Every structure is written in structure tokens, then in C-alpha cells.
Amino acid sequence: MAHAAVTPSATAPRAAEGPPVALERPDFQIVPRAGLPIVAAVLVVLIAAIAANKLWPLMFLHVVGGATWTVIDLFLGFVLGPIIGRLSIPARVEFTTRLMPKMVLIMPTAVIVTLAAGWQLSTHLGTNLTGYSLHGWVVASYIVVGVMAVIALGLLEPANIAVLTEMKKPRPNPEVIERLMKRFIYTAGATGLMQVATFVIMTKLSTG
């Protein structure tokens, strides 16, 4: 595996006040090509489930997609985020180059599976109709998902791609990486908090 150097900036810790220390970072693909067939397969399953309009596949995809989305948001924001912040710079760089490319594929796939299967499921069950007794709760779920989508698409996803692009440069700027990583972790935490609202709404809808 090829490695390249990352030179810490003036604000980054230096070894005994000496010259900038060149850090090793593993080579990586911003979009892991090996994962693309898996994403394509998941989308084919999603299309088939929507076309079939059967309860179990739709429920399966909605629950699995939603669980993946929720768990990753909560875990990144509240467990991994603080840990990454305390890692040494070389460890942080190595961890980031291994984690973030996977997020580029996993998060959009989890979100589209959850939303598309969820909409079809609610159509199948009739829970997205105004006549449904808990329609207000359903609309509340749209609003929560809408806010999460704007945060994720406007801040989280661009930060994810930008940090990987920065790390691909021959001489990445650690300040830029740190700023973008903070943005990524904070927005993941914010959407993680909003996922608690999703828990409340979904448990209410499932119990009636």
C-alpha cells in the first residue's frame, strides 16, 4: 500500500519544537470502487421490493436502512467523535483514511433505502394518508427527516468528501482536515440527536 506525507501546520503539535514532522498516511480511494457493486446490488433489491410492494421486504429494508442510519449517526457523533478528537495526529490521519471512504458509500445508500422503502411501506399500509389516525405523527417524521436531510446534505456529506480530497493532496493541510473532521463529527452528532426524535415517532407509530 502506497503512503504519502502529511506535514502538520503551525498549529499542530510538533516534535520537540523541531521542523515539521512528515506523517505517513495510507493510500486510499475517495469512493471505494470495491463497494460500488454492493451499493448497486442494494439498489436493485430496493427497486425489486418497491415493485413487488410486499409488506415484509419493504419493512425489512426500511428497518435495516433506518437502523444503519441511526446507529452510525449516534455512534459517530457520541462514541467515535470524542475518541478521534483525543487520538494522536498520525492515528487520527490513519483512522480517517480508513473510515471516511466507507461513509461516502454507506450513508447515502442507507438514507435512500430508508426513505424510499419507508414511503412505499407507508403507502402499502395507508399510514401516509390524511385519514390515518396518527397522521400528525407521520408528518412529524417527515419534518424530522427533512431537517436531518438538509444538515446531512449541506454540511456532513460535503465535509466527508472534502476531507478525503484534502488528504489525497501531495501536501494536505492538517488545519483544513481538522476543521472538516470537526464539522463532520458535530453534524453527525446533531443528526444523531434528531434520531432520538425519530425513535419516539417510530415507536409511537408501531404501537398505535
Next chain:
Amino acid sequence: MTERRLPPVTQLGMLSLALIVVAVIYLSAHLPEHVPLGPAIALLCASALVLAGNLFALSRVQGFARRRFFEVARWALLAYAIIAGMIEYVFLRNNTSGGPLVVLTLSLIVFALNVPVLIAFTVARYDQPEAPGGAEAAP
């Protein structure tokens, strides 16, 4: 870290996205009843105007890494066109038609244009701008 002065592309992009999201929630919340399309069309037009203004402001910036911007934007556009296509498919599968389908489709187009702009801008703002000859400018 010194930063170039850039227009508020991220903020405007998120505003444009938020307007689209409100329009789609408004339409979805009224199913299957007849939906007055006026508010959704107004939100869609406002969102498209903000997107156009955002692109115009970005086109006026001097010393911006446009090559990197378009390089990232075209791949992001491909990805989000697929995502928008999936959502459109769900609406078509459920017999959405007429005015609501037109508004939803146009909303998805604005969505699929907005996200690549946000991603590409965030990447390009930290990149070295190209010199007039096409090479990267010195830092």
C-alpha cells in the same frame, strides 16, 4: 489559515434545499386529498432562484478552483441523479400524476443540482485556484 472571501454558497445551498424539503413535505402531508399547488410552486420557484443566485455569485468569484469544482460536481451529480431517480420511481410507482408529479419532479431536479454544488464548493474552496494558463496558482 488564511481564507479567500467567498460568497455564502453553503448557507444559500442549504436554504435552497430547505425550501425544496418544505415543498415536498407540504405535498406529501396532503395525500391523497387534492393539494393546492400554489404554496409548493412558490417554494419551488424560491428554491430555484436561490440556486441560480448561488451559481451566479460563484461564477463571479475570482481565484476559485473551478476545475476542481466541476471535477467533483459532475461525479456528485451522477450520484444524486441516481438518488433523485429512485425517489421519482417511488412516486411514479404510487401513481402520482398531474400537477403534483410535475412539482415533485422539478423539486427533485433542483435537489439533484443543489447537493453537487454544495459538495463541489466545499472541496474547491480549500483547493489552489488555477492560474490563467490553466496551471495551479502558487500558494
